Amino acid sequence: MPDDIITELLLRVARQDRAAFRQLYSEAAPKLTGVLLRILGNRAEVDDAMQDVFIKVWQRAASFQPDKGRGISWMIAVARNHALDQLRRRPAAAGMFRAEARDAEGQDPLEQVADGAIGVEQGMIAQGEARRVVDCFATLEEERSAAVKGAYIEGLSYQELAERFEVPLNTMRTWLRRSLMRLKECMDQ
Amino acid sequence: MTQSGDHTPEETPEQRDDLLAAEYVLGVLTGADWRAAAERAQVDGAFAALVAQWEERLAGLNEAYAAVPAADLMPQIEARLFPAPTRARRRWFTGFAAAALSASVVLAVVLWPQAPAPVQVQLVGEDARFVADYDGAALEFALALDAAGEGRDYELWAIGDDGVPRSLGLLRGPVTRVEAELLAGVTLAVSLEPAGGAPGDLPTGPVLATAVLPSVN
Numbered sequence: 001m002p003d004d005i006i007t008e009l010l011l012r013v014a015r016q017d018r019a020a021f022r023q024l025y026s027e028a029a030p031k032l033t034g035v036l037l038r039i040l041g042n043r044a045e046v047d048d049a050m051q052d053v054f055i056k057v058w059q060r061a062a063s064f065q066p067d068k069g070r071g072i073s074w075m076i077a078v079a080r081n082h083a084l085d086q087l088r089r090r091p092a093a094a095g096m097f098r099a100e101a102r103d104a105e106g107q108d109p110l111e112q113v114a115d116g117a118i119g120v121e122q123g124m125i126a127q128g129e130a131r132r133v134v135d136c137f138a139t140l141e142e143e144r145s146a147a148v149k150g151a152y153i154e155g156l157s158y159q160e161l162a163e164r165f166e167v168p169l170n171t172m173r174t175w176l177r178r179s180l181m182r183l184k185e186c187m188d189q
Numbered sequence: 190m191t192q193s194g195d196h197t198p199e200e201t202p203e204q205r206d207d208l209l210a211a212e213y214v215l216g217v218l219t220g221a222d223w224r225a226a227a228e229r230a231q232v233d234g235a236f237a238a239l240v241a242q243w244e245e246r247l248a249g250l251n252e253a254y255a256a257v258p259a260a261d262l263m264p265q266i267e268a269r270l271f272p273a274p275t276r277a278r279r280r281w282f283t284g285f286a287a288a289a290l291s292a293s294v295v296l297a298v299v300l301w302p303q304a305p306a307p308v309q310v311q312l313v314g315e316d317a318r319f320v321a322d323y324d325g326a327a328l329e330f331a332l333a334l335d336a337a338g339e340g341r342d343y344e345l346w347a348i349g350d351d352g353v354p355r356s357l358g359l360l361r362g363p364v365t366r367v368e369a370e371l372l373a374g375v376t377l378a379v380s381l382e383p384a385g386g387a388p389g390d391l392p393t394g395p396v397l398a399t400a401v402l403p404s405v406n
Contacts, residue, residue, distance in 0.1 A: 029259035133249030
């Protein structure tokens with residue numbers, strides 16, 4: 001399984017193994033590029049962000065705990081965090097709105113998420129944790145499930161979600177908070 | 190834009206922190222809320238643990254990110270993480286200083302009309318002071334100190350936004366020319382090193398003097 005390779009490489013990178021670092025780049029760069037592109041929404045910022053992300057990976061690899069999750073999940077968390085930070089620093093972010101849909105294929109990301117085309121179900125059925133995510137999301141109302149997924153996958157803010165779903169900001173907050181608590185109960189069972 | 194008023198009274202502080210961690214991982218926070226949560230995740234271990242738990246819970250959603258062709262950025266990443274020690278430049282100083290110096294004089298004469306006016310940069314420390322002129326292509330040092338001493342060398346470093354020092358070479362002799370294309374605002378530092386310079390990629394000795402490079406006109 002490729003994820004095992006990434007975990008193994010990450011553990012070697014934690015011991016300052018430069019050869020492992022190069023191989024880790026080959027293994028993980030396509031996925032992390034996908035993450036950054038999806039959240040940042042344009043290729044122009046992705047290359048700089050990728051450099052920053054891999055520098056953080058090198059510097060923080062020692063804090064990766066293999067018993068807490070898979071290597072690729074840890075790396076994606078680093079990449080998402082970096083991309084969200086970039087996004088929230090953009091001058092436009094102060095006004096909360098993003099003009100363009102940030103989906104590479106030009107589709108409305110939330111539609112994609114809502115109809116299950118995002119592939120959460122695909123290829124990960126064997127993974128217990130992913131199976132549980134899918135099952136737990138299924139317990140939420142469809143729109144709320146799509147809002148949570150849209151927030152996570154696209155990095156949409158409360159304000160942007162409220163716009164997309166045409167509900168007041170406070171309603172969106174309530175939706176998401178209740179959904180998150182429901183997900184937690186379901187997943188921690 | 191704090192949200193303290195939004196919470197229902199029956200929420201405990203623990204539940205509030207857990208929700209905040211979830212919102213932070215989800216990425217829905219903006220402005221001051223985002224920055225405050227990001228800072229807490231750095232400094233508050235209990236909060237960081239909640240964040241890690243939510244990252245794990247939601248990791249299944251990562252399948253939604255499609256792998257796309259990635260640029261090969263490894264050369265840039267490695268250059269930033271592991272700046273190459275400037276061995277060629279060290280040999281240049283030790284072996285060919287005289288020849289190179291006269292060559293640079295010729296170049297300076299030939300190029301003088303086009304050269305921008307150099308700026309002076311003064312690296313100042315408690316007991317040391319180095320003065321150089323920078324013309325956009327090279328630093329010209331007049332050493333205001335005696336030689337570094339038996340078995341020692343002064344080594345010059347540039348420290349950019351990433352905070353990683355890169356060696357620009359050794360400072361030896363009465364006048365030393367260090368060719369370097371530097372951005373205004375970069376920090377220059379001189380450290381005292383064993384003869385031949387720091388053995389690895391980073392300074393090992395005390396930093397004697399530093400300065401921020403002003404912009405060349």
